[in-house]
Amino acid sequence: MKLRLRTIAGTVLRPSAAARTASGTSGGPTDRTAGRTPSGGAFRRALGVTAVAASVVSALGAAALGPAAPAGAAGAGPEAYAVRGIDSYHGDHGPKEDQAFDWKAIAGSGQSFVMLKATQGTGFTDGWFARDLAGARSVGLIHTGYHYFTADQDGTAQADHFLDVLHREHFSGTAPGELPPVLDLEQCEKAGHRLQLGQVKAFLQRVRQVTGTDPIVYTRRNIVDECLGGTRELSGHPVWLARYGTTPPQPLPGGTGWDFWQYTDRASVPGTPGRVDASVFHADRAALRRLAHQG
Template structure:
């Protein structure tokens, strides 16, 4: 978009037949003509980066039983979160086999840890890391699952619980070199309100249905009884990006 302004000045002199001849005068010097400046074109506006396309994923545990991972991959599932551990001692008996089979089928896999509210955060992190071992997908961060169900009858006060969760996250983040994905079950979030406190970590938000979550999310759990070829019964369905960026 350019605008070129050009101004021309013209001086005209005339006299009648009866007018006396003008006296000879020194030649006048015309005003210098300004040289038009070259048109200046501003740099083009930067092209906005395209919105990352959402891809389909699931989360599963031994409760799903055997899984036919090639069929799951063939159905368009790109990533899977698999329960690895719970508390300081439980290991999901199908985690290792499911992870290996999913990776062979081309599905990006990460483990998640079910956090026990009355157990030490660092001890839980060390148990989780020991089970994950060296087989990790760098594009898919590990996850921690924060819920009320299946934990202690009376959770600790919010400040103490948040400190234990922070210990878990710090230990896992530093060991794996990436921020851990945080899943806050709605009932847990209603009671403790930790979403803002943990906003420095990507969040995995549960909102069943077609409308995306209101708060920022990296993974959206939109169905808890989804149907996927290769899995008997219902399974949690998710959407996200790989790498899982914060939305």
């Protein structure tokens, strides 16, 4: 998914050294809609977080970052984080949306996780979701599906559509290798309808009720401030924040940092036909495995 949004300066919060030992160009993102061909707080508290100063590094694609530093190493740019992954939707499968990914090559390039678009609104299902999910599973990539939330439709109905598609693909969000399902919040308004916090909460509550896990929320501080009144009610979820470049994303209101950081939409990753979105995880692989019910 991509957000066409202006960037905001932020402060990065990283796992403390003790937690690490224990746990073993700014740019605007682009809207990817259907029409265009641990709970977070508890999880971050368990890791332990501390503020560090930002530094400037080159913002390149995940495959071009060079040898990865250990999780939480000095430096605020994406290359300071060892655990990397991509996200994808139908439009990443070439100009005609007909090119399959080489999942063995993707896994071999050093990716640890993948987020796949599953649904949008109350009726759209991404045509590549089932095949990409099967591909990610076949090579042992930690994985999840995401739902693009539309401002003009009922939140509970959108959640039910999302959950139906996940169920069809035998995805529960709690099986080994599965990250919690993801809610993608990047649309402030559609067809004269503004994004409503009540509808967002209804979606999150239904997914939590059915799966027994708190969904990951993908968004950006601007969306929460400008579209959701600066609510602090999302800070209890794992968060996946977008900010393209070398400066980490600003935490959500009431939050302490980020769990995943989408830092580019121009990563060159073996096994994909073009450029894709790339993200880093805020801790080490052991922590990611725990979030994915593997530890």
